[in-house]
Amino acid sequence: MSTLPYSEAPPMAPVVPRRRRRLRLSGSLLAALGFVILISAWFAAVRFLKVPAYILPAPEAVVRALWSGLAVSPTSPMGYYLPLWGSLKNAALGFLIGTGLGIFLGSLMAEIRTVEKMLMPYAFALQSLPKVAIAPLIVIWFGFGDGSKIAISALLAFFPVLINSFTGLRSVEPEKLDLMRSLSASRLETYWLVKLPHAAPFIFAGLDMAVVYALLGTIVAEFLGAQQGMGVVITQAQAVTDVAGVFAALVILGAMGILLHTLVRRLELKVVHWGNRGSK
Incomplete structure (x- = not known):
């Protein structure tokens, strides 16, 4: 039996991109199907179950509120636009501060056992505090301006990145660390070349949660007192019983959450191209 030379063998590499495209297409179709089912159930609840408008407004009323x-x-x-920009700006600053501190302290705790024993109990104690309960205290400390919004946003974004960074850095295979020691690599070189790339999928998983938490923290702070922001829009709509307006603001925030999640995932696919999460 004659066989083709290796150079003439049919290429197999394009199969993987085609499979990825099919998976993305099927995922998009499922998401669209879920959206259609949700809107249909919403429409049916309003029209056939006679749900009052002050509980569940009609989809067309929400669309009109969105359009206005x-x-x-x-x-x-x-x-x-202006309220959304104000909320996103504060959420972005809080996200950067919270995730930066999370990665920094997570790295310190993973590298130095003494720092871990000193800080880890307090990190869990801080996380166990109900953020809605301590939000008024933060407003007292930072005032009703942007400072309190950024602080609460950073606080919510901090913990998931801290824990994921710590877990990823501590889960490096011992064989890789032994190899770096045999090559006389410094601690910083081991961290930069081995530990940080290994922890990158864990860190991005934390960033994926933190980016949504940061926006949530900003909205919570705006409920307590602000001049502008999507939280103010929701509060004003509630004051005049504009339920459709509240739903419209929630739709915008939901869309922003999906967009921010997608941006983090896209960045992960670019950065963590060697990881399992990036290959899906």
């Missing part, structure tokens, strides 16, 4: 806030100038105080 989006079909305006981006600089108009009557639209959603």
Whole structure:
């Protein structure tokens, strides 16, 4: 039996990209199907079950509320653009501060046992505190301006990144560490070349949660007192029993959550191209 030379063998590499495209397409179709089912159930509950509008407004009422806030100038105080920008700005700053501290302290605790024993109990104690209960205290400390929003946002984003960074750095295989010691690598070189790449999928899993928590923390702080922001929009709509307006603001926040999650996942696919999560 004659066989083809290795150089003439049919290429197999394109199979993987095609499979990934099929998986992405099937995932998109399932997401679209879930959206259609959700809207259909919502429509049926309003029309056939006669759910009152003050409990569940009709989908078309929410669309009208969305359109009234989006079909305006981006600089108009009557639209959603300025409040959304204010919330996203504070959430982004809180996210950067919280995740930066989380990675830094997680790395210190993973590298130095003494630091772990000193800080880890207090990190868990801080996480166990109900954030809604301590939010008024943070507002007292930082005021009703952007400071309190950034502080609560950073606080919510801090813990998942801290724990994931610590777990990822501590889970490096001993064989890799032994290899770096045999090569006389410094502690910093071992951290940068072995530990941090290994921990990258764990860190991005923490970032995926933290980016949504940061936005949530900003909204919670805006409920307690602010001049602008999506939390203020929701509070004002509740004050006049504009349930459709509340739903419209929630739809925008949900869309922002999906967008932020997608951005983190895209960044992960670019950075952690060697990991299991990035290959899916």
